Amino acid sequence: MSIATAPEGADRRAPAPAPPPANPLRRTRGNNLAGWAFSAPFLVFFLAFLIGPLVYGFYMSFTGKSLTGANDELLGLANYTEAFGDPDMWHSLGNTLYFTVISTVPLVIIALALAALVNMGLPAQWLWRLSFFSPYLLASTVVSLFFSWMYNPQLGLINDILSKVGIAPVAWLNDPNIAMWAIVIATVWWTVGFNFLLYLAAMQNIPQQHYEAAALDGAGGWRQFFSITLPQLGPTTVLIVILQILASLKIFDQVYQMTAGGPAGTTRTIVQYIFESGFTGYRLGYSAAISYVFFALIVLVSIGQFFITRRRSV
Incomplete structure (x- = not known):
């Protein structure tokens, strides 16, 4: 039995050794350095314009700092x-x-109703979506000026319509019992479009097979809405309610521009009081202290949001 040998002239050199594997620790370290390099500009602005003022404001809340520059010592x-x-x-x-x-409830219910209406398959859906969402794109100054004219006791369109049906003119922004409701109406008209889009997107993600199966069992439109649509919209509703509460707690623009906190302080919000204490009363330290009391309230709401959402996900 003969043993096969390599042909004459064949290369009998040993194969070249494989290159050593790259050090995974070194590669990870390089990726981390690149990530920090790309994040550095944002981190600089984040520290300079958010964390820095936050820490300094907390320190300032323990001082008598004023815009006049007097009495900057620590007050405990x-x-x-x-x-x-x-x-x-x-x-x-x-x-x-x-x-x-009083603003969160209509902003949730009206948004749900508008989304259900559009989701029914109305013709020209793009027009309905544009009509319901476009006010949200307006600046607060535009909305405030628009509704201030609408609410004008002598020249406003709303009172003009009321007078034609025999109702006396209403002092929308000057009556302590009505002023806050007038601001709520303006806010709902302005911001309901955002919640409408969230609800509409959630409705369109519900599998159509659910409705087909319910229809085969004899369920009508209302039954399908309450037994299928509403339960499926539970997470979206929780999200909208939480976002709306946080947004409403920080209200300032439309109140300050429409009533300046009046009449008799019935519409003055906590953010406006913080602003007035610091920049009208010149008491920056006291204004900072109120800000952190309000901040604690926001944190409590956020903690509640965390537990609510975690409980629903379990």
Whole structure:
């Protein structure tokens, strides 16, 4: 039995050794450095314009700092003690919570109704979507000026319509019992389009097979809506409610531009009171203390949001 040998002239050199594998630790380190390099511009602005002012504002809340430059020494908890005993702060906070409650409910219900209406398959859906969402794109100044003219007791369109049906003119922005509701109406018209889009997107993601199966079982439109659509919209509703509460707690623009907190402080919100304490009363330290009291309230709402969403996901 013969043994096969390599032909004459064949290359008998040993194969070249494979290159050593790249060091994964070095590659990871290089990727981390590149990531930090790309993130550096954002981090610089984040530290300079968010974290820095946040820390300095917290320090300032323990001082008597003023726009006049006087009395900048440390006061300890004096500003917080004064804030908790300040009836104007509690009144402003109560106005804010009142606005949050009476605005969140219609902003959820009306958005749901508009989304259900468009989702029914109306013709020219792009026009309905544009009509419902376009007010959200307007600036707060435009909306405030528009509704200020609409609410004008002598020249406003709303009172003109009411007079034609025999109803006396209403002082929409000058009546303490009505002014906040007038601001809520303007806010709902302005911002409901965002919630409408969220609901519409969620409705269009519901599998059509659910409705087909329900129809085969004899379920009508209302039954399908309450048994299929609403349960499927549960996570979206929770998201919208939480976002709306957080947005309503921070209301400032339309109130300041339409009523400036009047009449008699019935529409003055906590953000406006913070602004007035710091830039009208020149008490920056006290204004910072109220800001952090309000910040604590926002944190509590956010913690509640976390537990609610986690419970629903379990």
